[in-house]
Amino acid sequence: MLTSLSIKNFALIEQLEMNFSNQFSIITGETGAGKSILLGALGLVLGNRADLSSLKDKEQKCVIETHFNLSKYNLKPFFEANDLDYEEITIIRREILPSGKSRAFINDSPVNLEELKELGTFLIDIHSQHQTQELSSEEYQIEILDAIAANGNTLATYKENLSVYKSIKSELKKLKQNKxxxxxxxxxxxxxxxxxxxxxxxxxxxxxxxxxxxxxxxxxxxxxxxxxxxxxxxxxxxxxxxxxxxxxxxxxxxxxxxxxxxxxxxxxxxxxxxxxxxxxxxxxxxxxxxxxxxxxxxxxxxxxxxxxxxxxxxxxxxxxxxxxxxxxxxxxxxxxDLENQISKLENQLDQQIVALEKLASQISENRKKAIPVLTNEITDILAQLGMPNARFQFEIKAAQSFLSSGKDEVQLLFSANKGTDFGLLKKVASGGEMSRIMLAVKSILANYSKLPTIIFDEIDTGVSGEIAHKMGDIMKEMSVKMQVFAITHLPQIAAKGNQHYKVYKLDQGESTVSELKLLSQEERIVEIAEMLSGKDISDSALTHAKALLN
Incomplete structure (x- = not known):
């Protein structure tokens, strides 16, 4: 869980420090106020590349520091594997120097960007309407099925056996070449x-x-x-x-x-x-x-x-x-002697194949049982999100070789309307449909696995009215089990948050800076009213804002 964020000398931000709580947090602000800057700063501590254009003052270094509570993440093995000190409250810091060089630290130990990215995948999932391609990948579709199918332990055993299998196969190939x-x-x-x-x-x-x-x-x-x-x-x-x-x-x-x-x-x-x-x-x-x-x-x-x-x-x-x-x-x-060694390894390889086939078969059976559960849950949620005729179909066929997650090749087919044929999800679903499908999937996964902190970046674009209310309800329900942030322009969603942050710009002398503040209850009413009616806030907008908050 993200507990705090500190930003110094980044883009329009001179100095910003903010603490966050769990459950559902809302971030609002006018277009251009700096919401994307916050995401950019978080992206840097998650391992994204940086350049000098990120510095507000080119003569000073930029420092971005985040604190994460890792008590529920079971990440000690990652820290041990990378020879890092494990702390329940882990500090990740990224520095960009005026020279253009970049440095990264986890609990004050220097790390490279690959290590930072790997840890980041366990901590934050930033999701926007334009980042739904993940849902189209076969790998992610299999991950969804495995979460519903509770394949975790079986998959872990399979992967251990697969590693042994590959090692034996590689050694066997070398011996045969030597022979x-x-x-x-x-x-x-x-x-x-x-x-x-x-x-x-x-x-x-x-x-x-x-x-x-x-x-x-x-x-x-x-x-x-x-x-x-x-x-x-x-x-x-x-x-x-x-x-x-x-x-x-x-x-x-x-x-x-x-x-x-x-x-x-x-x-x-x-x-x-x-x-x-x-x-x-x-x-x-x-x-x-x-x-x-x-x-x-x-x-x-x-x-x-x-x-x-x-x-x-x-x-x-x-x-x-x-x-x-x-x-x-x-x-x-x-x-x-090589002939004897080859014979022994071939016997070991045969044993590994038998074990892998058995595990892959069990994994596949579990997935097939999970498919109706998953498709029913997704269609139920999408019906509430204005897609009552959405239908899904998983096609599973056996691969010819052992893959990293079993022997299944998976395709997710989708139909949005009655009377239309199923097609590959990535080809037939629109951007708005993909956003709602991803929201449905994430909300379902929250019930089956421990997801990282998720940030929905204007996933509600193009949505309004009752569907916006329902999207807010889904995100709020997700936040019972995990930390959820929603960057939104919709008052219906903004009113659902447990806490509400506003990004805004200020003119200071000859420069403009972005600020972030936690809104009080009264400030929330004004902010939501402004989202409803614009800068000229009417009494009816204030009344409506109070009603939404209540």
Whole structure:
């Protein structure tokens, strides 16, 4: 419920603050006084786009703030889903800056226009004679039937199942596409994998093989230099070992004479031990060295295989080839496993289809039962609104696929007069007829579901007399269950309100401003009398106004 509205620097409004109560509120005023400005301001807090032309003073920002009582709306899930603080009295604020930028806030948390629009759909329904296209849409016609049919819980379950169904179907489509793709590559992937497996690749072996190849390719040269090194080291008279031993022997003789000689002796001993160990290792390498052409050929073949595979796969190491081998192995395994996954998902999909068919059938049956209830109620109300021969006919046929609200395709047919054929509502109903039909529908829905605050914007255009009285009665009856505003030019409707607001213009210096005020009982009498007879209010108009109010 809208509890207050504050407007600053918007169109002809400099500063306006107004509190509202529940039930039936009337807004009147001369043409051009600013009623459309109020709707424009409300439209901004409901997510409509704005521009700089909205600013009265182009140097100051425009601020529109509304307070809503959400205690009856069950909107906590919306706030949680959008990570917003829930407050029973929720504040929505919209600011338009002189730069042209716009900002929106819900309980002081910044939000985008999409979030604002989504929340707005739960809060206010602004309805005018020119906004009856909603009634022509199949989606809205289904919503009306579902409200009468009490399909809410069943529809919620259906939509949950539909979401699962779509998810499974999407996953199944991806798996089948993957399967098709893998099937085309399966033979080639298997060939590549077998080729890599046959190579028996190991991490680090390339460097090892290249070292072995280098050694086997230079056996004679290596042996020659090892033998020469051993000869120099072990020559009986002038070999390095013999000379080192003599140096060691000489230094040992003087080692006791000073610490310096002792250190030199010990260092030579260390060198001798190390060189002796080197000699033994060189000798061992020489003994192991064998000219093995067969092994050389095998090593060369293995390296050529590795180089060939690296070139084929455009990599530079055995490790990268092993990664490719693992990836190919996974693809081959995946191709084999995909069939099992697809089979499981197809079974799950079949189960979802059975559940959805059952739910869609129940929803459809409930709608068919609701049709006579709805059409009877609408025709009864329209008869009171000057359309005694109005007739409605819902046509329901089964859709070929699961829709967002079941498997029904709905068309609402209408005939306004006796002897005329039924036709699509949007094609055969006039603007005035659509307005009255929408009023009838809204009044019926008020008995079956919790509607948001509704604002009827001159929905009574072209209506007068007793029908105007009846329209006012219907709106007043609706206001027992919800907050209703009526912007009207008809005194018969204006007199029905629980409270009455007037929009008017004032000249202030060089500018004109719009104001909104809550009328007292005496002011209401004068306002309604003026609506009856114009600016020159007669005594009979005042008497008539009092009679209407009473």
């Amino acid at each position: 098709d793709s893998l099937s085309k590559e399966a033979d080639y992937n298997s060939f590549l994998l077998e080729e890599l497996l046959a190579a028996h690749l190991k991490e680090g072996e390339q460097a090892e093989l290249e070292a072995t190849l280098e050694k086997l390719s230079n056996v004679e040269f290596i042996k020659e230099n090892l033998d020469k090194s051993l000869a120099i080291a072990n020559e009986e008279q002038i070999g390095i070992l013999q000379n080192l031993k003599e140096v060691k022997f000489s230094l040992q003789k003087i080692a006791n004479l000073s610490t310096e000689f002792k250190d030199l002796s010990e260092r030579v001993s260390s060198v001798l031990i190390e060189f002796d160990d080197i000699t033994i290792e060189v000798n061992a390498q020489a003994e192991k060295l064998i000219n093995d052409p067969e092994k050389l050929e095998l090593v060369n073949q293995k390296l050529q295989l590795i180089y060939s595979l690296q070139k084929k796969h455009n990599v530079a190491s055995v490790e990268e080839l092993l990664v490719i081998q693992n990836d190919l192995d996974n693809k081959v395994v995946l191709a084999d």
